Amino acid sequence: QVQLVESGGGLVQAGGSLRLSCAASGRTFSSLAMGWFCQAPGKEREFVAGISGNGGRMYYAVSVKGRFTISRDNAKNTVFLQMNNLKPEDTAVYYCAARGAMVSDNPTEYNSWGQGTQVTVSS
DSSP, X not given: OOEEEEEOOEEEETTOOEEEEEEEESSOGXXXXXXXXXXXXXXXXXXXXXXXXXXXXXXXXXXXXXXXXXXXXXXXXXXXEEEOSOOGGGOEEEEXXXXXXXXXXXXXXXXXXXXXXXXXXXX
16 A cells, blocks of 8 residues: 655646645555546546656646646655646646556556645636
């Protein structure tokens, strides 16, 4: 099991940027695929981005491609989500998640989750 703690959420105007961080502990971080998911009120949890254990492969939802960038620093056991050109429809709670296999866009395939961080984008 791995413990995950997100930070970096907040309130930003449309067109602005935020950088989310997720610090991991409890297991060899570089062996974990990491994902970012979001959940808006009344909606299901959705895949945003994922990154392989060595950072060599990144995956994005169509809605964020070209605006968001996922990265990781295995020396610091941290994964990041750089969010640029934010839109009001990006408003949600953002969660990071870990699994000991390849990146998946299915939230049920992740077994470790952080507590979430709120991102609110005003128009």
